[in-house]
Amino acid sequence: MTTTQDSVNDNALVLGDKTLDSRLIVGTGKYADYETMQKALDVSGAQVITVAVRRERLIDAEGRSLLDYIDTDRYTILPNTAGCFTADDAIRVAQLGREILDQMDNPGKNWVKLEVLGDKKTLLPDPVGTLEACKTLVDDGFDVLCYTSDDPIMAQRIRDAGATSVMPAGSPIGSGQGVLNQNNIRLILELLKDPEHGGNPDYPVIVDAGVGTASDVTIAMELGADGVLLNTGIAHAKDAVRMAEAMKHALLAGRLAYQSGRIGKRLYATASSPWSGVISYIPGE
Amino acid sequence: MLNGEMQEIPTNAEGRATVADLIAHLDMVGKPLAVELNKEVVRFRNHPTTELNEGDVVEVVSLVGGG
Numbered sequence: 228m229t230t231t232q233d234s235v236n237d238n239a240l241v242l243g244d245k246t247l248d249s250r251l252i253v254g255t256g257k258y259a260d261y262e263t264m265q266k267a268l269d270v271s272g273a274q275v276i277t278v279a280v281r282r283e284r285l286i287d288a289e290g291r292s293l294l295d296y297i298d299t300d301r302y303t304i305l306p307n308t309a310g311c312f313t314a315d316d317a318i319r320v321a322q323l324g325r326e327i328l329d330q331m332d333n334p335g336k337n338w339v340k341l342e343v344l345g346d347k348k349t350l351l352p353d354p355v356g357t358l359e360a361c362k363t364l365v366d367d368g369f370d371v372l373c374y375t376s377d378d379p380i381m382a383q384r385i386r387d388a389g390a391t392s393v394m395p396a397g398s399p400i401g402s403g404q405g406v407l408n409q410n411n412i413r414l415i416l417e418l419l420k421d422p423e424h425g426g427n428p429d430y431p432v433i434v435d436a437g438v439g440t441a442s443d444v445t446i447a448m449e450l451g452a453d454g455v456l457l458n459t460g461i462a463h464a465k466d467a468v469r470m471a472e473a474m475k476h477a478l479l480a481g482r483l484a485y486q487s488g489r490i491g492k493r494l495y496a497t498a499s500s501p502w503s504g505v506i507s508y509i510p511g512e
Numbered sequence: 513m514l515n516g517e518m519q520e521i522p523t524n525a526e527g528r529a530t531v532a533d534l535i536a537h538l539d540m541v542g543k544p545l546a547v548e549l550n551k552e553v554v555r556f557r558n559h560p561t562t563e564l565n566e567g568d569v570v571e572v573v574s575l576v577g578g579g
Contacts, residue, residue, distance in 0.1 A: 254577070254578060254579030255577040255578060255579075256576075256577040256578040256579045257577065257579070258577065264577065277578060277579055278575040278576065278577065278578050279575070279576050279577065279578025279579075280546075280573050280574075280575060280576075281573060281574070281575075281576045282515045282516070282571060282572065282573055283515070283540070283543075283545050283572045283573060283574040285514070285515055285538060285572070292574065292576075293575055293576050293577050294544060294574075294575060304575070306575065307578055307579070309578050309579065319548065319551060319553075322553045323546040323548055323553055323571075323573050324546075324575070326546035326553050326555065326556065327544050327545060327546045327573070327574065327575055329556070330544055330546075330556050331544050400579065401579075456579075457579075458578075458579030459579065462579075
C-alpha cells in the first residue's frame, strides 16, 4: 500500500540534522515477541525507533537480542535514558548509547531521548534533573529530544537549554489516557512556535507518552504537534500490527486536518442545504 | 564488579587485563555494546589499552527494547 504522503503537500519533519517523512516515532519495548515488533514497526511507517540501554546478558549469550530484529540501515535508532532518576545517571546512559551507535555507525549516534524520572509509580519527569541533564548533554554535543511534562514554562526552559525538541507527555507513560490537557499542549505550541510569542515555527514539539489509541494521535496532531512518539499504545494493543497501521493513518489524518483549517465550533446549527427554493413548510415563516 | 556482580577476570602473562581482554573473555567480540569503567565510558578505540584493576566497577551494556 503506497503512502499518500505525496498528496499531503506537507513539509517533512526536521529534527536536528535529520529530515523525516514520517512524524511517528515508535518504541521497541513490550511487544509480545520480536517478530510482532518487527512487523508493527514496518507497518507504522516510522523511520525513528527508540531503544533502551541495559546490561548485556553475560550468561546465556544464545538469547535473541533486539538488534537481530532491527534493520539498522532502515531505522535511525534513538536511545532513551529510561530508568534514570538522576541527571548523572541519564548522562552516563546517554553517553553509553552514543558509544554503541557510534560503533554501529547508525545516524542516531548523536541523539538521545532524555528522560529523568521523578517517581517510579507515575514515571513523571523530574523537571530539575531533566533540565540539568539537558544542559550537560547539549554541551556534550548531543541532540537532546527531551521528555517533559506538559508544563509550558518547563517546556520553554528546556528549549532555552538547547534541546533539539521538546517532547511533552500527553499523560503518564503507558497509561493510555491520551492527551489529558489539550490546553497545556496548545500553550506549549504557542510559546515555542508562535513568532508573536518569541517562538520559532520550525521548532519541533513532539507529544510523547500516554497515547492509547489512534484518536489520541490525531488529537495531538490537530493541536499542531510536529509528531508523536509512542510505544505501549501499539505494543500492548491486542493486535499490535493492526494498531500500528491505525496510528500511521491517525497521524496523517491529524496532520492534514491541522493544515486544512478546521471550522469553528458554534452553539447553533448552520444548514448545509440552502433555504431558498424549498417546497417544504418551514415553521415560523 | 562486572554488571553488578563480583567477578574474577583472567589476566595475561604480565598479570594485566584490559577492557578488550574482558570482552574476549566474555566471548562478545564484535557485538554492539559499550563499556563503562568506574562510571566513565570507555571509547571503543581505547578498549585494548584501558587496564582493569582490582576493585574496578565495570558495566557492559547493549541496546534492548524500550519506549
